[in-house]
Amino acid sequence: MSNPYKDAGVDVESGYKISKFVKENTSDKSLNIGNFGGMYEIPEGYRKPVLISSNDGVGTKILLTENGALDTIGIDCVAMCVNDILAQGARPLYFLDYISTGKVDEKIEQILVGVIEGCRQAGADLIGGETAEMPDVYSDTSYDIAGFSVGIADKDDILLKENVKDGDVLIGIASSGLHSNGYSLIRKIFFKDNTFDMHSKLSELDDKELGEYLLSPTKIYVQDVLPLLRKKLIHGIAHITGGGFYENIPRMLPAGMAAFIDVNKWPKNKIFDVVKKYGNIKEDDMYHIFNMGLGMVLAVDSSSASEVLANLNSADTQAWIIGDIQQSQESSIKLMGVE
Structure with missing residues (x-):
């Protein structure tokens, strides 16, 4: 039996495989991955907690990775977000990624290997993300990646x-x-x-x-x-x-x-x-x-x-x-x- 959505160029099963891959390769064993929203409990020990957020991508550096060198670009995306949070005097708490491409295949897992490693280096939890298969917007090999991160600091400790x-x-x-x-x-x-x-x-x-x-x-x-x-x-x-x-x-x-x-x-x-x-x-x-x-x-x-x-x-x-x-x-x- 044909699948009309797959016939149009979108394979939803590939997205399920990505969620499974992230669950199996992150240390966070919570039930965040696969939910409608990522959850994070604000840690104790802050008198006047302030949340500081940042979102960013990696620009046209992604064009240099289409030859298959994809395992570090995710580190770049995490870094661009968490380093900005750090510059305000905050500790990164969690990160979410957004990856869009013409075809969801093994390259997404390679990119996510870098995202997971970046989160490990930052001490941040990967609590969710989105992988969007967008034929006609992107070619099968092209993609874009963006990230969003949130950190925390006591109000009196923020760097002004x-x-x-x-x-x-x-x-x-x-x-x-x-x-x-x-x-x-x-x-x-x-x-x-x-x-x-x-x-x-x-x-x-x-x-x-x-x-x-x-x-x-x-x-x-x-x-x-x-x-x-x-x-x-x-x-x-x-x-x-x-x-x-x-x-x-x-x-x-x-x-x-x-x-x-x-x-x-x-x-x-x-x-x-x-x-x-x-x-x-x-x-x-x-x-x-x-x-x-x-x-x-x-x-x-x-x-x-x-x-x-x-x-x-x-x-x-x-x-x-x-x-x-x-x-x-x-x-x-x-x-x-x-x-």
């Missing part, structure tokens, strides 16, 4: 601009590479203006495949930063995403304060030099677009800087003092050492 003070020290934490921003430009530089592909080996990248650098997943900073938040050692956090330094660092600054940063204080991932070279991009423009090797910048009291730095570098994390906060006529950023 007013917390950042004159004389605060700025500490930068290493990124894992390009993260998930600027990929429309990245694709133009390498695949349109130049004749590279994902398997190209560049001497500037130690003869490693270009795709290894371009698909490196976004670093999730929860395990590094949350202990510092609990100790109340952080005044402000800037998550360096789209818009680079110039857009994101001023977002944590109060009126009359500027961030003075020496760009020679930390090593840069080689991919940024390669992007600058083959894209013929001015160095100042690079800081307008990319994270330039720092995924997060923390503002901390000068008396706490050594402790914060020691905590961040006690494991594999790389962090450096990169500048400070000074009084200024406007909330701005001053980069020293940029040609």
